[in-house]
Amino acid sequence: MSRQKDHANLFDDARSRLEEVCEALEVHDDVRERLMQPSLSLQVSVSVRMDDGSLRVFPGWRVQYDTTLGPAKGGIRFHPDVNQEEVTTLSFWMAVKCAVVDLPYGGGKGGVKVDPKRLSRLELERLARGYIRAVADIMGPDRDIPAPDVNTNATVIGWMADEYDHLARRKVPAAITGKPTALRGSYGRVAATGRGALHVLDLWAEQEQRKPEDTTVAIQGFGNAAYHFARLAHERGYRIVALSDSKGAIRSENGLDPDAIMERKTQNQRLHDLVYCDESVCIAEDVEHLDRDDLLALDVDVLALAALENQIHANNVDQVQARALLEIANGPVSSQADERLNERGVPVLPDVLVNTGGVIVSYYEWMQNLTGERWSEETINERLKEQIVREGRRVLERAEREDISYRQAAYRQGIERIAEGILERGNCQDTE
Numbered sequence: 180m181s182r183q184k185d186h187a188n189l190f191d192d193a194r195s196r197l198e199e200v201c202e203a204l205e206v207h208d209d210v211r212e213r214l215m216q217p218s219l220s221l222q223v224s225v226s227v228r229m230d231d232g233s234l235r236v237f238p239g240w241r242v243q244y245d246t247t248l249g250p251a252k253g254g255i256r257f258h259p260d261v262n263q264e265e266v267t268t269l270s271f272w273m274a275v276k277c278a279v280v281d282l283p284y285g286g287g288k289g290g291v292k293v294d295p296k297r298l299s300r301l302e303l304e305r306l307a308r309g310y311i312r313a314v315a316d317i318m319g320p321d322r323d324i325p326a327p328d329v330n331t332n333a334t335v336i337g338w339m340a341d342e343y344d345h346l347a348r349r350k351v352p353a354a355i356t357g358k359p360t361a362l363r364g365s366y367g368r369v370a371a372t373g374r375g376a377l378h379v380l381d382l383w384a385e386q387e388q389r390k391p392e393d394t395t396v397a398i399q400g401f402g403n404a405a406y407h408f409a410r411l412a413h414e415r416g417y418r419i420v421a422l423s424d425s426k427g428a429i430r431s432e433n434g435l436d437p438d439a440i441m442e443r444k445t446q447n448q449r450l451h452d453l454v455y456c457d458e459s460v461c462i463a464e465d466v467e468h469l470d471r472d473d474l475l476a477l478d479v480d481v482l483a484l485a486a487l488e489n490q491i492h493a494n495n496v497d498q499v500q501a502r503a504l505l506e507i508a509n510g511p512v513s514s515q516a517d518e519r520l521n522e523r524g525v526p527v528l529p530d531v532l533v534n535t536g537g538v539i540v541s542y543y544e545w546m547q548n549l550t551g552e553r554w555s556e557e558t559i560n561e562r563l564k565e566q567i568v569r570e571g572r573r574v575l576e577r578a579e580r581e582d583i584s585y586r587q588a589a590y591r592q593g594i595e596r597i598a599e600g601i602l603e604r605g606n607c608q609d610t611e
């Protein structure tokens with residue numbers, strides 16, 4: 180059962196996790212066969228006319244991993260390290276997570292290899308629109324519905340939505356989610372990933388009979404998912420004692436106020452109308468300053484990982500002192516590190532449950548766009564809580580009942596649902 184190999188490659192790592200789950204569930208061979216590779220991968224070149232008149236071409240991808248349970252769903256990432264393998268793996272995780280929380284979606288993901296912080300606002304808009312022109316043929320409300328991910332906030336998604344409407348020659352709001360509310364985006368989507376993660380942390384804390392005020396939390400990352408998680412967890416009474424971003428980390432044993440730090444971090448952004456924040460959490464005063472990765476080794480109750488993949492791996496896992504890990508990012512703990520934490524009895528609350536708040540509210544946005552309804556923020560937040568707590572509780576109970584890790588339990592819940600769909604579709608199915 181246990182994997183011996185140290186996988187050099189993210190997708191091999193993910194597939195090896197899938198193999199393990201398929202074996203444990205004794206799924207039909209058709210299921211394993213279908214889920215071992217994506218059903219559609221599109222590679223594109225996005226040409227952008229730069230402000231200085233030169234032309235630059237950025238590679239991009241859109242991958243639809245599996246569409247058994249519904250149209251492909253998943254964000255678009257702008258990052259200098261994005262590649263096809265990463266996008267494919269992220270699309271696989273989307274398929275699993277949508278099934279874990281019982282959404283009528285398959286998994287998809289997109290990416291463009293670019294450092295977006297080096298582009299002007301207009302160059303960025305041309306890139307966002309160019310990407311949509313390149314992938315529009317495989318998009319659509321019943322086919323593939325993109326959304327935000329790293330470095331694609333509501334502003335960027337708004338440009339993409341507008342470009343899709345131009346191509347379609349009509350309004351198609353349900354073709355992409357995470358839009359600004361003025362363009363029929365949903366209330367509550369911006370904070371949804373962090374809010375959902377907090378509900379899962381609460382579930383675990385309740386099970387452990389642990390009070391928020393007695394629980395210290397360190398958070399890696401201070402972007403969309405991390406900030407809203409930090410803000411809401413602070414409001415609930417958890418003690419946020421450390422934060423980091425790509426430039427550094429800060430710590431205070433007395434606790435940090437995420438809103439005050441975000442205020443300082445984004446001061447210049449508002450003054451200069453920037454799409455991204457160029458400042459760091461390190462701008463905060465009266466706190467201890469640490470090297471960025473020192474945060475991962477702090478002696479805290481909960482280490483929340485909300486930046487990128489593979490942050491805890493074979494080489495640093497033994498330095499982790501936290502009593503539990505909360506995976507808000509996708510894939511922040513490698514499978515080797517995961518096994519080691521399991522051996523040490525350190526629970527890992529897995530990404531495919533913890534960060535589903537974003538896609539759940541994207542689903543609510545899509546439903547509102549299809550019906551023309553507008554739900555209040557209160558309604559959205561209540562529905563999100565009901566759905567993530569219901570499915571999260573099933574995962575935690577299954578882990579206890581079957582004496583397996585939370586990750587194993589979540590994967591079993593998701594893969595079982597996809598497997599049932601694959602088999603119900605019949606013997607001569609087309610994957611598209």
Ligand SMILES: NC(=O)C1=CN([C@@H]2O[C@H](COP(=O)(O)OP(=O)(O)OC[C@H]3O[C@@H](n4cnc5c(N)ncnc54)[C@H](OP(=O)(O)O)[C@@H]3O)[C@@H](O)[C@H]2O)C=CC1
Pocket residue numbers: 327328329330331372399400401402403404405423424425426458459471485486487488507508509534535537538
């Ligand atoms: N946005 C969403 O709705 C969802 C996001 N996720 C996942 O959550 C994670 C974060 O996404 P999101 O918040 O949207 O992205 P953002 O781009 O908003 O934020 C990313 C944050 O991570 C920080 N960061 C990058 N590298 C490091 C590092 N090595 N150490 C510490 N911090 C680092 C960035 O720092 P800096 O500020 O300096 O750039 C930034 O604060 C990703 O894995 C994403 O796939 C999952 C579900 C939904």
Ligand SMILES: O=C(O)CCC(=O)C(=O)O
Pocket residue numbers: 252253254255273324325326327328356357509534535537538539541
């Ligand atoms: O909101 C969505 O549809 C997907 C968000 C996403 O990319 C993710 O959950 O990783």
